[in-house]
Amino acid sequence: MYRVKEAFYTLQGEGAQAGRAAVFCRFSKCNLWTGREKDRATSVCDFCDTDFVGTDGQNGGVFATPEALAAHIAGLWPVAPGKPYVVCTGGEPLLQLDSPLINALHQAGFEIGVETNGTLPAPAGIDWLCVSPKADAPVVIERCNELKLVYPQPKATPELFLHIQADHFFLSPMASPSAPETSTDVIKQSNTRKATDYCLANPRWRLTLQMHKIIGID
Numbered sequence: 001m002y003r004v005k006e007a008f009y010t011l012q013g014e015g016a017q018a019g020r021a022a023v024f025c026r027f028s029k030c031n032l033w034t035g036r037e038k039d040r041a042t043s044v045c046d047f048c049d050t051d052f053v054g055t056d057g058q059n060g061g062v063f064a065t066p067e068a069l070a071a072h073i074a075g076l077w078p079v080a081p082g083k084p085y086v087v088c089t090g091g092e093p094l095l096q097l098d099s100p101l102i103n104a105l106h107q108a109g110f111e112i113g114v115e116t117n118g119t120l121p122a123p124a125g126i127d128w129l130c131v132s133p134k135a136d137a138p139v140v141i142e143r144c145n146e147l148k149l150v151y152p153q154p155k156a157t158p159e160l161f162l163h164i165q166a167d168h169f170f171l172s173p174m175a176s177p178s179a180p181e182t183s184t185d186v187i188k189q190s191n192t193r194k195a196t197d198y199c200l201a202n203p204r205w206r207l208t209l210q211m212h213k214i215i216g217i218d
């Protein structure tokens with residue numbers, strides 16, 4: 001059984017795959033926050049910008065088999081040339097993404113990206129793994145394609161993660177979880193300046209912006 005909050009076709013907005021068309025599959029539930037505002041202040045992850053509670057979003061639902069979910073996702077990919085790409089996110093996708101679903105998505109022709117907080121082991125077969133560490137949430141994944149740290153997190157400074165084997169190290173300015181998602185958001189702007197300064201002083205790190213929010217797509 002797979003619980004999906006929402007699924008939609010858009011452009012990846014973050015990281016090294018930014019600009020690439022993808023079906024986003026947002027799984028319900030996370031291990032670092034209930035998703036309820038009343039629990040935010042006491043949760044391990046307290047800056048989440050995403051609603052992942054329930055299965056009531058666009059194209060959301062409960063899927064009894066991996067094949068049923070893969071077919072649902074395939075139905076959101078356009079009939080056009082180009083390698084189908086799915087980004088499994090959430091919530092925390094590694095609470096639900098398993099080998100049978102990876103096989104079913106590959107069978108349906110998809111390359112598979114995953115956005116994870118890195119606290120749970122990843123099944124084999126993921127084609128693009130993005131780990132985004134959170135303070136006080138130990139990362140158990142040792143190797144990934146990209147490490148994308150939301151910045152600043154006073155208890156999760158960039159140098160703490162350089163031991164993780166990653167092909168790309170990104171800083172993503174922390175956006176306000178609730179303010180209107182526009183590029184003029186004050187917190188985001190000041191965090192963008194801080195992330196910019198860190199990358200200038202530490203060239204291993206690259207800046208990534210949440211492009212989808214800037215251009216106003218999902």
Ligand SMILES: C[S@@+](CC[C@H](N)C(=O)[O-])C[C@H]1O[C@@H](n2cnc3c(N)ncnc32)[C@H](O)[C@@H]1O
Binds near residue numbers: 089131132175177
């Ligand atoms: C909603 S999370 C879901 C996947 C997974 N639970 C994780 O944290 O990586 C997707 C991405 O959004 C990032 N994110 C969440 N809240 C954010 C915020 N307020 N500002 C910037 N990025 C944020 C996460 O760090 C992660 O890279």
Ligand SMILES: Nc1nc2[nH]cc(C(=O)O)c2c(=O)[nH]1
Binds near residue numbers: 010014
């Ligand atoms: N366009 C777009 N790109 C994204 N990259 C990571 C996202 C996420 O919420 O995991 C996300 C998202 O929600 N939308």
Ligand code: SF4
Binds near residue numbers: 030032046
């Ligand atoms: S950012 Fe990721 S880890 Fe943090 S609460 Fe949101 S879904 Fe969970």
Ligand SMILES: [Mg+2]
Binds near residue numbers: 049050
């Ligand atoms: Mg998002």
